[in-house]
Amino acid sequence: MNPSLAEGLSIVLLVAVLVCAVVRPFGWPEAVVAVPAAGVVVATGAIRLGDASAEVRRLGPVIGFLAVVLVLAQLCADEGLFQACGSWMARSARGRPRRLLGQVFAVASVTTAVLSLDATIVLLTPVVFATAARLGARPKPHVYACTHLSNSASLLLPVSNLTNLLAFAVSAVSFTRFAALMALPWLVAIAAEYLVFRRFFATDLDAPTAAPPTCGPVKIPVFALATLACTLLGFAVTSTVGINPAWAALAGALVLGAHALIQRRTTIAAIRAVDLPFLAFVVALGIVVRAVIDNGLGEALGRILPHSTALPPLLGVAALAAVLANLINNLPAVLVLLPLVAPGGAGAVLAALLGVNIGPNLTYAGSLATLLWRRVMRQHDTDIELAEFTKLGLLSVPTALVLAVVALWLALTTIGG
């Protein structure tokens, strides 16, 4: 097939896949359009069969890793981990909203880093809302903190975000090296968000709270915490001896799953976290994106992308990644960027991750496409007040992004890329 025709076809298919993923016509799973689209690019020769199967082999284990982490998170929730976090926050906030905000920042940052952003959004946010309500505090700053940190605190570990796992799979960086290089940017991004939140929500945080509720002692889910600690240790050990750290996550999930089964607690919710259509969607999206890159976009973008670990090029890569993530979503953005920045080394890959992970906080729905579609649909019959969330994003995203890139540059110069 002639390259420009192949490129045109691939782009049309990519747009179709992304539009259907955002719109979800007839409530179809995203894979319903993505898998046939991948079939078309392979059948028409827009991507070589060998390249497509390489993409499947590369993405399959990545999604498997994420699925196991999601199960682990759900099992931790079943063990009462997030409820315990809620009780601890309610107890030690002592009726002071500012203290509560600090605790929400700590819990949400650690949850996102260890159990991925999905866990913070799906499992932690309701607990945080309930905790604020229990204290008689206004829930807005605390709930917004969860949504913001699910993005900007997903920098630390490869498991924190699907984007990180994808980058981890293409870069030569080990699990521990990834964490070492991203630790400072992670802390800096969280600190920047915290300062912005303290000022932005000053009125809500100044409001007095009702008398602190009397709550019993916090029931600590020791088994779940111990398993998580061992899993984290397992990540470090497996990566040092050269085994895929996904096995450590699987071991953790199996231990917690067995514990739940022995105690005869239902785990249907946990199994539901494993999602075959999701796996098929990401693999198919990866194949279509690969076709778009191989047929010309890669060459075009590769020419404008800087390959250096000096500060200005890193800032450029992060800014470009943030813009791309905001146009559609950070998942296709990272799939497009990775093959282009990977030759630039770990620094460029990690800078791109800072952009795609922190960037989506500009809009409350993670990207302009999703946002516009939600506006068109007027879902949930309310006209959400966009101005406030966007203003918060405009204050926090550039601040957190620039400071995090500077922190990454410092980490790269001290530890070495």
Add this chain to the structure above:
Amino acid sequence: MSVIAWIVEGSWPACVDAARRYAPADTDIVLLHVTSPEIADTAHGAYAGLLGRGHPERDPGATLQHMAAATAEQLLTAAAARLGSPCSTSERSGRPEREVVAAADGADLLILARDGDHTHLGPRSLGPISRFIVDHAPCPVLLVWPETPPTTATLPPPPPHHR
């Protein structure tokens, strides 16, 4: 006579106490609470941002909506109990400042607690929502302190040219 007391998380007891103290005996007291849909919508949006995950039943926004409704009901029940006299309750959804102003249309008095930074008193110490309501309320407004009112000792020194 009808009096509306705006019940907000944190500062509502002061509002109820003011209604008890200043509303005449034969008053229709309405306890008003406004739920802002933004909070649940933010959670909906965050879940929508997770591309490809499917499973609308895992969307935390729906949970938050239910929790917000339950919290509002508890708050109004607690406020009615503190008031200790016959009253009606009203639950609205929308931007609080606009909903409160709309609800106050035709009322004889609106009671609200001060919002904002109470440690640095001055032109900006009234929060933006209270400020909007005070500016646009279609009836007299009783603005109360959520905690003990400040003493006159908090008055800043007069500007030099007035000395």
